Amino acid sequence: MGKRPGRPRPGYSYTESGVIVPDAQIEEFLSEAVEGEIGSYGYQNLTRYLRNEYHLIINPKKVYRLCTELDILAPRRHLPSPYPKRLAKKHEITGPNQLWQVDIKYGSLKESNRFVFLASAIDVFDRRIVGYYRGPNCKAENITEMLQRALLQRQVHMPDGEKKEEFSIIIRSDNGPQFTSSAFGKFCARNKVFHERIPPKSPNLNAYIESFHSIIERECYQRYEMEFFEEAYYWIDEFMDFYNNRRYHGSLGHLSPVQYLKKYQEIGFQEGMAVNL
Numbered sequence: 001m002g003k004r005p006g007r008p009r010p011g012y013s014y015t016e017s018g019v020i021v022p023d024a025q026i027e028e029f030l031s032e033a034v035e036g037e038i039g040s041y042g043y044q045n046l047t048r049y050l051r052n053e054y055h056l057i058i059n060p061k062k063v064y065r066l067c068t069e070l071d072i073l074a075p076r077r078h079l080p081s082p083y084p085k086r087l088a089k090k091h092e093i094t095g096p097n098q099l100w101q102v103d104i105k106y107g108s109l110k111e112s113n114r115f116v117f118l119a120s121a122i123d124v125f126d127r128r129i130v131g132y133y134r135g136p137n138c139k140a141e142n143i144t145e146m147l148q149r150a151l152l153q154r155q156v157h158m159p160d161g162e163k164k165e166e167f168s169i170i171i172r173s174d175n176g177p178q179f180t181s182s183a184f185g186k187f188c189a190r191n192k193v194f195h196e197r198i199p200p201k202s203p204n205l206n207a208y209i210e211s212f213h214s215i216i217e218r219e220c221y222q223r224y225e226m227e228f229f230e231e232a233y234y235w236i237d238e239f240m241d242f243y244n245n246r247r248y249h250g251s252l253g254h255l256s257p258v259q260y261l262k263k264y265q266e267i268g269f270q271e272g273m274a275v276n277l
Contacts, residue, residue, distance in 0.1 A: 012113060013062070016055040022106055022115045024138060027066055028176040029054060034072045035175040036200035043067050070177050083185030086196040088172050088205045096125045096261060097156050099170045101209040102147070104138055104178065107221045109232065116232045118216075119143045119178075121150055121171070124208045126264065128244050128257035130154055134236050136229060140178040144187040147171070151191060158192055167194035172206060174198055215243070 012022045033041065033049055041049065043064040050056045050063065067073045093099050102121040109116065117138035121131045131150030133142045150156075151168070159166035171193050173179040179197065188195040198205040220239040226232040245258045252260040 010113065012115075013056050013058045016057060020108060020113060021054070021056060023066065024104075024115075024117065025106060026050065026056070026058070027070055028104075028174070030063070030066060030070060030072065031177045031180060032175050032200045035180075035197075043073065083182075083189065083195075086194070088196045088198045091170065093125050095264070096123050096128075097154050097169055099124050099172065100130060100150075101172045101206050102143065102179075103174060103206060103209040103213065104143075104176060105213045105216070106138075107217075107226070107232070109229070110225050110227045112227070114229075116226070116229065116236075118213075118236060119146060120209060120212060121147060122209045122212055123154075123257075126257045126261040127208065127212075127249055127252060128261065129212065129240055132236075132240060134233055138178065140181040140183040143178050144184060147187065147193075148191070166192065168192045170194045170196060172196050172198065174203070174206060175200060212243075 012020050013026060014020060029050060030046060033046060038045070038049060044060055046067065047058060047060045047063040050058055064073075091099055100121045100123055102119065105118045105120070106115045107118070108114065114136065117133075117135055119133045119138050119142065120129050122128065123130050130153070131146045133146040135142060156169050158168050168191060171188070173195070175197050178184060179195070184195070187193070203210050216236075216239060220235055224231075224235045226235060244256065246256055248254045248256060249260070253263075255263065
């Protein structure tokens with residue numbers, strides 16, 4: 001007789017207050033942790049870190065499994081990556097397609113332990129969501145495919161020169177496992193994308209995409225009761241169309257992102273349009 005299968009993994013943990021947190025979010029917590037000041041912690045101390053910092057009810061066995069799947073346990077995590085790690089720095093943005101911010105948000109379906117993941121990329125100049133992916137999980141491949149489509153739709157061209165320091169665009173992210181993966185590194189190298197990452201616990205450096213996720217939480221996720229994936233996808237798609245085309249932004253002169261970009265294309269860059277971040 002073959003080995004009997006064990007109890008299926010739920011794919012989430014609870015906080016002390018009863019909030020469900022998917023494993024994908026816990027993996028991001030762990031990736032951020034080892035990139036920061038506690039990078040030398042083993043899984044036992046990482047378990048304590050998750051309990052203290054995020055009030056998770058989680059045991060060391062699960063943390064060890066997640067760390068192993070992420071390949072972040074010593075000594076293997078010290079192997080050099082072929083893709084450079086660049087910290088986010090200040091830029092003056094004077095037009096579209098110079099800097100995009102990308103991040104992942106999750107939401108749960110009503111009365112269910114299933115999650116909808118949303119990966120979005122925002123152009124910090126015109127605030128348009130240039131691309132997004134929604135699905136029951138979110139891997140690096142899902143994000144790179146979304147970004148590839150966005151680069152084509154926004155007509156972001158590869159630089160003509162052969163110099164290594166020439167880049168097509170800057171993409172900024174946090175230190176989640178999708179963005180530190182080999183697949184994401186290969187995508188950036190192939191498309192000459194300058195990928196920069198914010199330091200751990202500094203979401204203000206990704207303020208535009210963080211703000212958008214607060215908006216969609218308030219104006220979409222909390223407004224509609226979503227029981228099925230198809231229903232969630234419908235409302236997300238509807239909101240994205242509204243946000244890009246018709247939602248007024250005070251910081252854009254009470255224009256929608258599409259209207260703001262059209263104005264820029266008609267009159268060109270003017271003083272006051274620059275974004276410093």
